Amino acid sequence: MKFNYTNLETCHTATGLVIVIDVLRAFSTAAFAFSRGADKIILVSEVEEAFSLKSQFPNSKAMGEVGGLPPAGFDFGNSPTQILEHDLAGNTLIQRTGAGTQGAVRCKNAGVLLASSFVVASATVKFAKSLAPDEVTFVITGETYSGGDEDFACAEFLESRFKGQRLDVKLFIQRVYDCKDAIEHLDPNHPEFPFTDLEYCTSIDAFNFAMPITTENDLLVMRRKII
DSSP states (O other), X not given: OEXXXXXXXXXXXXXXXXXXXXXXXXXXXXXXXXXXXXXXXXXXXXXXXXXXXXXXXXXXXXXXXXXXXXXTTOSXXXXXXXXXXXXXXXXXXXXXXXXXXXXXXXXXXXXXXXXEOGGGHHHHHHHHHHTOOSEXXXXXXXXXGTOOHHHHHHHHHHHHHHTTOOOOHHHHHHHHHHSXXXXXXXXXXXXXXXXXXXXXXXXXXXXXXXXXXXXXXXXXXXXXXXX
């Protein structure tokens, strides 16, 4: 099996099975939202799209960030800590973030599209392996913002699992804590970036589901697929 690495600038060329990674925090938050009962998550690139879709879908809520913080009028930010405080049973979420959802939207040539992070790592690999792909492309969404080592770490962790290797998970977790996007979470003067988000986002294999993304009525829709 061949493994390719790409980013937001080049992911539009990716074909075949594509795994879009955003550890801090979009696709970790999405997984926790599913754990709280969310029915589906619609992925968009613009804030205005989120508001428009929210008005069209009953029992829907807008979730995400611009510059790390929720835009005015959004129901939730991009925080697992916050999401876990809510019962989302039956809700449709509309997610917009600066990295993760941008990657998903740009992967227009993917044959199979998955969102992933550490919390759904093994389930992602199991789902992907069941499709017997010849190659897998990882989209490192954070790289475009002069960071992204947490996403590289996750991709390398996933690749090791595809190969059946059992590497020291502590090394991968430490890379998340050492990455650029973790700085504000480690600073108590920034309560809007909770430290607990780091703990949740590094809970490797917290969930037994993958997060495939399909196109439904011209919308990118992510659902959970229990493995």
